[in-house]
Amino acid sequence: MALALSLVIAVITAISVVLFCAHVWWFPVDIAIHGVQIDRQFLITFVVMGIIFVTAQFGLAYLVWRYRREDDGRKARYLLGNRRLELVWVASAAVIFIGLEVVGFRTWAQMQYAGPQAHAMKVEVWGEQFAWYFRYPGPDGRFGPIHPTLMNDAMGNYLGLDREHDPASKDDIVTATLGIPVDTPIELILRSKDVIHSFFVPELRIKQDLVPGMEIPIHFTVTKNALKENDGRYEIVCAQLCGMGHYRMRAFLQIMTRQNFQEWLQKQAAMQ
Amino acid sequence: MADSYSETGRRGGFFAKYIFSTDHKVIGLQFYFLAFFAVLLGMLLSWIMRLHLAWPNLPIPLLGKLSPNGAPGGLITPEYYLSLLTIHGTLMIFFVLTIALQFGFGNFLLPLQIGAKEMAFPRLNRLSFWIMLASLCVLLSTFFVTDGPPITGWTAYAPLSAVGPIAGPGEGTGQNLWIIAIALFCLAAILGSVNFVATALTLRARGMAMMRLPLPCWAWLLTALLILLSFPVLIGACILLMMDRVAGTSFFIPAGLDVSGELLHRGGGSALMWQHMFWFFGHPEVYITILPAMAVIAHIISCFSRKPVFGYRAMVYSQMAIGILSFVVWGHHMFVSGMNPFVGFAFAVLTMVIAVPSAVKTFNWLGTMWGGRLRFDTPMLFAIGFVSIFVTGGLSGIFLAQPPLDAYLHATYFVVAHFHIIMGMAVIFAVFAAIYFWFPKMFGRLMNETLGKIHFWFTFIGAYAIFMPMHFLGLEGNPRRYSALTDNFLKPMIPLHQFITVAALVVGAAQLIFVFNFFWSVFGGAKASENPWDATTLEWSVSSPPPLGNFVGLLPGIYRGAYEYSVPGATTDFVMQNTPDGAQGTPGALHLT
Numbered sequence: 001m002a003l004a005l006s007l008v009i010a011v012i013t014a015i016s017v018v019l020f021c022a023h024v025w026w027f028p029v030d031i032a033i034h035g036v037q038i039d040r041q042f043l044i045t046f047v048v049m050g051i052i053f054v055t056a057q058f059g060l061a062y063l064v065w066r067y068r069r070e071d072d073g074r075k076a077r078y079l080l081g082n083r084r085l086e087l088v089w090v091a092s093a094a095v096i097f098i099g100l101e102v103v104g105f106r107t108w109a110q111m112q113y114a115g116p117q118a119h120a121m122k123v124e125v126w127g128e129q130f131a132w133y134f135r136y137p138g139p140d141g142r143f144g145p146i147h148p149t150l151m152n153d154a155m156g157n158y159l160g161l162d163r164e165h166d167p168a169s170k171d172d173i174v175t176a177t178l179g180i181p182v183d184t185p186i187e188l189i190l191r192s193k194d195v196i197h198s199f200f201v202p203e204l205r206i207k208q209d210l211v212p213g214m215e216i217p218i219h220f221t222v223t224k225n226a227l228k229e230n231d232g233r234y235e236i237v238c239a240q241l242c243g244m245g246h247y248r249m250r251a252f253l254q255i256m257t258r259q260n261f262q263e264w265l266q267k268q269a270a271m272q
Numbered sequence: 273m274a275d276s277y278s279e280t281g282r283r284g285g286f287f288a289k290y291i292f293s294t295d296h297k298v299i300g301l302q303f304y305f306l307a308f309f310a311v312l313l314g315m316l317l318s319w320i321m322r323l324h325l326a327w328p329n330l331p332i333p334l335l336g337k338l339s340p341n342g343a344p345g346g347l348i349t350p351e352y353y354l355s356l357l358t359i360h361g362t363l364m365i366f367f368v369l370t371i372a373l374q375f376g377f378g379n380f381l382l383p384l385q386i387g388a389k390e391m392a393f394p395r396l397n398r399l400s401f402w403i404m405l406a407s408l409c410v411l412l413s414t415f416f417v418t419d420g421p422p423i424t425g426w427t428a429y430a431p432l433s434a435v436g437p438i439a440g441p442g443e444g445t446g447q448n449l450w451i452i453a454i455a456l457f458c459l460a461a462i463l464g465s466v467n468f469v470a471t472a473l474t475l476r477a478r479g480m481a482m483m484r485l486p487l488p489c490w491a492w493l494l495t496a497l498l499i500l501l502s503f504p505v506l507i508g509a510c511i512l513l514m515m516d517r518v519a520g521t522s523f524f525i526p527a528g529l530d531v532s533g534e535l536l537h538r539g540g541g542s543a544l545m546w547q548h549m550f551w552f553f554g555h556p557e558v559y560i561t562i563l564p565a566m567a568v569i570a571h572i573i574s575c576f577s578r579k580p581v582f583g584y585r586a587m588v589y590s591q592m593a594i595g596i597l598s599f600v601v602w603g604h605h606m607f608v609s610g611m612n613p614f615v616g617f618a619f620a621v622l623t624m625v626i627a628v629p630s631a632v633k634t635f636n637w638l639g640t641m642w643g644g645r646l647r648f649d650t651p652m653l654f655a656i657g658f659v660s661i662f663v664t665g666g667l668s669g670i671f672l673a674q675p676p677l678d679a680y681l682h683a684t685y686f687v688v689a690h691f692h693i694i695m696g697m698a699v700i701f702a703v704f705a706a707i708y709f710w711f712p713k714m715f716g717r718l719m720n721e722t723l724g725k726i727h728f729w730f731t732f733i734g735a736y737a738i739f740m741p742m743h744f745l746g747l748e749g750n751p752r753r754y755s756a757l758t759d760n761f762l763k764p765m766i767p768l769h770q771f772i773t774v775a776a777l778v779v780g781a782a783q784l785i786f787v788f789n790f791f792w793s794v795f796g797g798a799k800a801s802e803n804p805w806d807a808t809t810l811e812w813s814v815s816s817p818p819p820l821g822n823f824v825g826l827l828p829g830i831y832r833g834a835y836e837y838s839v840p841g842a843t844t845d846f847v848m849q850n851t852p853d854g855a856q857g858t859p860g861a862l863h864l865t
Contacts, residue, residue: 001648001725008729009660012736025744025768027680028761038676045674049667056634056663063641064656067577068648075845076838077643081583085639086632093631097624097670105617107676112613129440129532148528148535160530194531195432195439196543198608198683202749202761207679211543211610212431213526235761239683239751241425243432243440244351247754 002068006061013057017050028203031226031234031255035205037107045100052096116219120185123178126159127190127197127210130245132236133158136173136265144169151193163272173269178236178253181261182222190216198240201253203229209240226255294394295820300380301714302401303371306408310367311700312787313412317360319780324348326766326773328756342420351441353755354423358442359411361426362450365557366457367408369695372703373564374499375404375464378492380714382468384811385486387477387828387850389821392470400464407456414446414453422447425753427554430524430546431531434516438531448517455510458503465503468496477810479830483588484849486809486834487581490588491567494595495560501599502556509549516541547609551602559598561695563591565702566633569658571834572705573637575807576652577644578845580835583636590629590636597626607675608682616675623673630666634659645838645845649805650724654705657732658698664736665694668743683753686746689739697735704731704786711793712800716816719797723789727782734779741768808848809834 019025030039067076124135124143137143144166151160161169180186190199192210199218200207203226208218226232232255238246256264290298323332331346342352383391391397414421423442424433428450437444472493476485512523520538524546527539567587574581581587603611603619637659646652668690671677681687704727711719750757750765757766803812810830814822828850836847 001653002646005648005653005656008733012660012733016736016740019740019744025748025765027747028749038680041674042671042677042680045671045677049670053663053667056638057660059638060641060656060659060663063638064646067641067644067646069578069645074645076578076645078580078838078840079582079639079643080580081586081636081639086583086586086635089635090628090632093628094625097627097631097673098621100670101621101624101674104674104676108613108617108620108674111676111679112616128530146528148530151530151533151535153533194529195435196429200683200749200751202680205680207608207682209609212529213541213543214610216610235759237749237751237759241354241423241429241432241753244349244354244423244755246354247350247756248758250759 002065006065009057009061009064013054013061017054020046020050029225029229030205031203031222031229032205032220033223034107034111034220035203037110038205041104041107044103048096048100111218116187116217117185120187120219121181122187122189123180124189124191125178125199125210126193127199127238127242127249128153128158128193129195129243130238130249131158132176132178132238132249132251134175134178134251135159136175136268137168138171138173138269140168140171142168144172148193171269173265173272175268177251179261179264179268180222180253180255181258182224182226182255184258185219185221187217187219190214190218195242196240197238197242197249200237200239201234203234204253207239222255227257232256292398294390294398296379296383296391296394296397297714297818299397299401300376300378303379303404304376306401306405307368307372307376310363310371310408314360314363314368315780315783317356317363319777320348321353321356321360322769322773322776324353324755325757326770339415339420348755350755351423352420354425354753355414355421355442355446357753358423358425358450359414359421362411362454364696365426365561366454367411369561369699370461370557371404373568373699373706374468374492374495374560375400375461377488377568377706377710378468378495378564379464381710381811382471382489382492383475384814384818384822385489385809385834386472386475386480387810387823387830388471388475389823389827391467392475393467396463397467400460400467403456403460403463407453407460410449410456411453414442414449417445417449419444420446422450427550428513428546429550430513430516430543431526431529431541434513434524434541434546435529435531435536436517438534448514451510451514451517455507458507458510461499462503465496465499468492469500472496477827477830480849481830483585484830484833487567487570487584487587487591488564490591491564494591495563498556498560498563498595498598502553502560505549506553509546509553512549513546544606544610547606547611548602551605552599554605555602556595556598558691558695559594561699563594565658565699566630566662567591568702568706569655570633570637570640571809572651572655572709573640573659574835574837575709575805576647576649576655577641578647578837579640579644580833580837581636582639582642583632584833584835586632587636590632593629594626597622597629601626604673604678607678613675620673620675624670627666627670627673634663634666649708650719650721650728651705651709651805653725653728653732654701654708657728657735658701658705660732661693661701661735662698664740665690665698668693680749681746683751684746685742685750685752688752689742689746692742693735693739697739701731701735704728707790709805710811711790712804713811713816713818715794715797716800717793717797718800718804719793720789723785727786727789730782730785731779734775734782737775738772738779741772744768806844806846808836808846810849813848813850 238249336346522541
C-alpha cells in the first residue's frame with residue numbers, strides 16, 4: 001500500500017510537470033507590449049511554484065514510503081515540533097510569496113496606476129446583453145453624450161446618440177468590430193448598458209469588467225506580430241456572467257496597419 | 273445505531289427521538305445526512321452540466337421528462353445550464369462544505385472531545401437544524417417555479433441579480449427564493465455558531481486547558497467565530513438585494529440602465545457594492561470550509577502516524593492567523609472588477625500573507641508523518657490524499673493572487689480548477705477521512721476496509737484526472753460559466769472537456785462504492801469496540817456509539833494533551849487524555865502541552 005501510494009503520487013506529479021512544461025495547452029501568442037512582462041511574471045511564478053510542487057509531492061511520497069509501519073518493532077519518534085525549523089519555514093514562505101508579489105508590482109502599476117499616453121487613441125467599448133459595440137470619437141476627438149431614453153437596438157441606435165442635436169455626436173462612429181492600428185497607444189473606455197460584462201482578449205493579455213454606472217479606462221499598444229496570426233483577427237469574449245447569452249457574447253478585434261485602419265474607419269464612418 | 277440511542281433513555285416515538293431530539297449527537301447526524309443528500313444532488317447537477325458541455329447534442333436521459341422547459345427533448349437550454357450551475361454551487365458551498373465538518377461532525381464530537389455531556393444550548397441547536405432544513409427546501413423549490421432557479425451563479429452579482437425578470441429566466445421568483453434560502457441558511461448557521469462558541473469556552477472538563485484541546489475543537493471554535501462575524505454581512509446584502517428587487521430601491525442599481533430595451537427608472541446605486549459585501553462574507557466563508565478540514569487532517573495523521581502533531585501551538589496560531597486574515601483579503605476576487613487598483617495591490621499582498629500560515633500547516637502535517645510509524649487504513653489514505661491535493665490547490669492560488677496574472681486568469685477555468693481542487697476535493701477528502709475515522713464511534717460498527725481502499729484509489733486518481741486539466745483550459749483562456757463552447761478559440765478545447773467529463777462520470781460512479789459500503793456497514797458491519805483506532809481523545813473513551821449524556825457517571829478529568837502517541841516510557845503507543853499520571857501505562861513525567 002505504501003509503495004503504491006508513493007508511486008501514484010510521484011507519477012501524478014511527473015505527468016503534471018510534463019504536461020505543463022511541454023506547453024501542450026498554453027497561453028496564445030502575445031500581441032501587446034505589456035504582455036511580455038505578464039508572461040515573464042507568469043514564468044517566474046510557474047518555475048517557483050513548480051519547484052515547490054515537486055518538492056512537496058515527492059516529499060510526501062518519500063515520507064509515505066520511508067515511515068511505513070513494518071514488523072520491525074520500530075517506535076515512532078515522540079517529536080513535538082522544532083521551533084527553529086518552524087521559523088525558517090515561515091520566513092521562507094513569506095519571502096517567496098510576498099517576493100513574487102513585489103516582483104510583479106511594476107507590471108500592475110504600469111497596467112493600472114499609470115494612465116495611457118497623452119496622445120493615445122480613445123475608443124469606447126460598450127457591452128449589453130449580449131453584444132459588443134465600439135465607439136470612435138471621430139475627427140472632433142470628442143464622444144457625444146449618451147441618452148438612455150433614445151437607445152433603440154432595433155433602429156440601430158445602440159448607444160442612444162442624438163446626432164441631430166449633439167454636435168459631438170455627429171461624427172461618432174459606432175461599429176460592431178473593434179478595429180485597432182498596430183504600434184499605436186490605445187485607450188479603451190469600458191461602459192455597460194445593463195449588467196456587468198467583462199472585456200477579454202487572451203492574446204492581448206487584458207481582462208477588465210464593464211460596470212454599469214462606471215467608465216473604466218484600460219490601455220495597451222499592439223505589436224506588429226499581431227498582424228501575422230489569423231489575419232490580425234482575434235476574438236473578444238465576455239468573461240463575466242451576464243445572463244443566458246453570456247457564452248455567445250462575442251465580437252472581433254481586428255488589428256490593422258495604420259493606413260488600413262484609417263481606410264476602415266472612414267468606411268465605417270460612411271455607414272453611420 | 274437507533275437501538276443504542278433509544279436504550280439509554282431517550283424514550284418516545286419517532287418525534288421525540290428525531291424531530292424534537294436535543295441530543296447533540298442526533299442533531300449532528302441530521303446535519304451530516306443533510307449534507308450527504310446535498311452532495312449527491314450537487315454531484316448529479318455537475319454530471320448533467322459536464323455531459324452538456326462535452327456532448328451538447330446528446331439528449332440526457334430522463335431530463336426531458338423531469339424538466340420539459342429547461343431541457344426540451346433532453347437538450348439543455350443555456351439558461352437551464354446556468355440554473356444548474358447556480359444550484360450546484362449553492363448546494364456544494366453552503367449545504368455540503370459549510371455543514372458537513374462544522375455542523376455535522378462538530379455537533380457530534382465537540383462535547384465528546386471536550387468532556388461535556390451536551391452542547392451549551394441544546395434547544396438552539398435543535399432550532400438551527402430545522403431552519404437549515406427549511407433553507408434547503410426553499411432553495412430546491414426554485415426548481416418547481418415557473419422559469420426555474422436563478423441564473424446568476426452562487427455569487428449572484430448585481431445588477432444582473434437585482435433588476436428582476438428582465439435580466440433573464442429564473443430572475444423572478446427563482447432569485448427571490450434563492451435570497452430567502454441564503455438568509456435562512458445564514459440565520460441557522462449563526463444560531464448554531466453561538467452554541468459552538470459557548471460550548472467550547474465554558475463546558476470543557478476539568479483539566480481540559482485550551483492548549484490541550486484536540487485541533488478540531490479549536491477549528492470548530494474559530495470557525496464558529498468566523499461565521500458569527502461574516503454571515504450577518506451576507507444577510508444584510510441579501511436584504512438590500514431583495515429590496516432592490518421588490519421595493520424599488522437602488523442599492524446596487526446605477527442610473528440609466530437599459531436592460532433588453534427596457535429603461536429602468538432607478539439610480540444612485542453601486543454595482544460594485546454587492547461584490548464588496550458578498551466577498552466580505554465570501555472569503556471568510558471559504559476559510560470556514562477549510563479550517564475544520566485542516567484540523568481533522570492533522571488529527572487523523574497524528575493518530576495513524578502514532579506521533580504527536582508536529583508543532584501543535586503553531587497549528588493553533590496558524591488557525592487564528594488564517595481566521596483573522598480571512599477578513600482582509602476579499603478584494604482578491606475583484607482585481608479586474610473596476611475596484612481601485614491601489615487597493616487591489618493591498619489585497620494582493622495580504623493574500624500572500626495568508627498563504628504563509630497555510631504553508632506552515634502543510635509543513636506540520638508532513639512533520640507529523642516524519643519519523644512516524646504509518647498505518648494506511650482508509651482514514652489515513654484520505655488524509656494523505658488531502659495533503660497532496662491541498663498542496664496542488666494552494667499553489668495555483670499563488671498565481672491568482674497576483675493581479676497582473678489574475679488579469680488573464682480571472683473567470684477562466686484556472687479559477688474553477690483552483691477552487692474545486694481546494695474545496696471540491698481537498699475538503700471532501702477531509703470529509704471522507706472524517707467519515708471513515710469516526711464511523712465506528714457514530715454507528716457502533718466498522719466500515720469495510722477493502723471497499724474503503726478501492727473508493728480511495730478511484731477518488732484520488734480521479735480528482736486529479738478531473739481537475740488538473742482545467743488548469744490547461746484556463747491557460748488557453750477558456751472562460752467559466754459558459755453553457756456552450758462555440759467560440760473559435762474554444763473548439764480545440766473540446767476533447768479536453770470530454771476527457772474531464774468522462775473522468776467526472778467515472779469518479780461519480782465510484783462514489784457508489786462508498787454509498788454502498790456506508791449503508792451496508794451501518795446495518796451489518798462488524799461491531800466496533802470503544803477505541804478501534806487506539807486514539808487518544810475523549811470520544812474514544814466511551815462506548816460506540818456513545819450513550820445519552822456521553823460520559824456515564826462523573827465527567828472525565830484531563831491530564832494531558834490530545835496527541836500523546838509513542839510517549840517514551842509508556843507501555844502502549846498511545847496515552848488517552850483522561851489517563852492520570854502514574855496510571856498503568858504512563859511513565860512518571862509526561863509533557864503537558
